[in-house]
Amino acid sequence: MKIELLREIERLVEGRAPESPTLEFKAGDALRNGGKNPSEMIKDISGMANAAGGRIIYGISEDGPKNDRCASNFSPVMDENVSADWISQVVASRTSPPIPSLSVQSIPKGSGRIFVVDVAQGNTAHQSLFDNIYYQRIGAQVLAMQDFQVRDVMNRRMGPVxxxxxxxxxxxxxxxxxxxxxxxxxxxxxxxxxxxxxxxxxxxxxxxxxxxxxxxxxxxxxxxxxxxxxxxxxxxxxxxxxxxxxxxxxxxxxxxxxxxxxxxxxxxxxxxxxxxxxxxxxxxxxxxxxxxxxxxxxxxxxxxxxxxxxxxxxxx
Known part of the structure; x- marks a missing residue:
């Protein structure tokens, strides 16, 4: 299964796949167990959950214009203190309410690792506890939500799941x-x-x-x-x-x-x-x-x- 996933990721890089509302690429330096990195990770993951859900791949660098970024090369996560369990624990402890549907897969690549984080669409709004802000992925950007956007996402509970x-x-x-x-x-x-x-x-x-x-x-x-x-x-x-x-x-x-x-x-x-x-x-x-x-x-x-x-x- 991980071999198939790695091949899929390699095709994204080879084809210079563009980022989208449900797909984001992050270079390995964006995922470290320390500094501002955990807060940025929570911003990205909660933003995805507050939108339509999707996939974030840590270990791929991107280039291109701000609103038209594409996968460019592999840039694996090198911090040995980062693991799939660590990502899940940080998300569970630093979002409110905790994001329940999260899948994290770790794939070896060179001397580092690639982490594939699949985020389901939340049935309510999830807040980052690092700065107490609600974020949402809009297009290929993650922005702070306005009041009406937060209320709209919270109303998802009023509909079928x-x-x-x-x-x-x-x-x-x-x-x-x-x-x-x-x-x-x-x-x-x-x-x-x-x-x-x-x-x-x-x-x-x-x-x-x-x-x-x-x-x-x-x-x-x-x-x-x-x-x-x-x-x-x-x-x-x-x-x-x-x-x-x-x-x-x-x-x-x-x-x-x-x-x-x-x-x-x-x-x-x-x-x-x-x-x-x-x-x-x-x-x-x-x-x-x-x-x-x-x-x-x-x-x-x-x-x-x-x-x-x-x-x-x-x-x-």
Whole structure:
């Protein structure tokens, strides 16, 4: 898993990936167990939680204009007193309320380490206890929040809280030297408010579809509960699967109540998303970093988005 993550990070550097609202690069000197560094770390992490969540990679230097910074080179963290546990402990003790959803991974690189910090969007505003300021990542900058921004983030608790995922199973095809990847979405309401009038769109790269031998056409689920269309993303053309509360009303699944888990699979009505990777399409998929994206919309919930990178869903 760490090898795959390191390869993903190496591609970010090689491709000079730009920073974004959900991706930030920090040189290794930014992470030290002392001085002002812990307060800057809390500023960045709390700012990410108070925005849309995202990933901060410590160990990559960046360059370019202020609002258009790109990954430029590796600059590992050299302080031996810095560890994944130390980062988690500082965040837990120096944010109020403590940020609950934090994943920290440590990867060796040269004589130092790279730390990948994944921050989930908070369901309330988190304050830095170093200076008692609320921060928020806006674009590629972290700024102090104004009163109305703090109130807006705190109101997230007034809406539903959802966990959305793509479940995967694998089928091997030894004769074809191929592997099948089968997905279906799940939506879990982990909050206290019922979700209604919702729509989930899953974008899947066309390069990974099962193909008919005769006409080379894409095989799609031709049922009435899942609609399909086409869309273009940064990684190429995708087929779009759309699930909605209206379409599922015939199954009495239009409302998602607190604690309920909705599994969007089941026979012809809700077919799995079936992909196949072989020697014929692997290199093209890898070169295009073919990710799977999803977008969730509801009348009483904030829009949610997520993705599985190619390395996350494909282990061919």
């Amino acid at each position: 959802l966990n959305i995922a793509l479940q995967r199973r694998i089928t091997n095809y030894p004769k074809e030297e191929a592997r099948g990847y089968h997905f279906y979405p799940t939506i879990q309401n982990v909050g206290h408010i019922t979700v209604s009038n919702w729509r989930l769109r899953v974008l899947v790269p066309q390069l990974a579809y099962f193909l008919r031998e005769k006409d080379n056409a894409i095989v799609l689920g031709g049922d009435r509960l899942v609609t399909t269309d086409l869309s273009r993303t940064e990684t190429g053309m995708c087929n779009v699967y759309t699930y909605s509360s209206g379409a599922l009303s015939t199954l009495n699944k239009e409302d998602l109540h607190p604690g309920e888990l909705l599994q969007l699979q089941g026979g012809v009505a809700l077919p799995e998303i079936n992909l196949k990777v072989s020697n014929k399409n692997y290199e093209n998929l890898k070169a295009s970093s073919a990710a799977i994206y999803w977008f969730f919309y509801s009348l009483n919930a904030r829009p949610l988005l997520g993705s599985l990178t190619f390395d996350e869903w494909c282990d061919f």
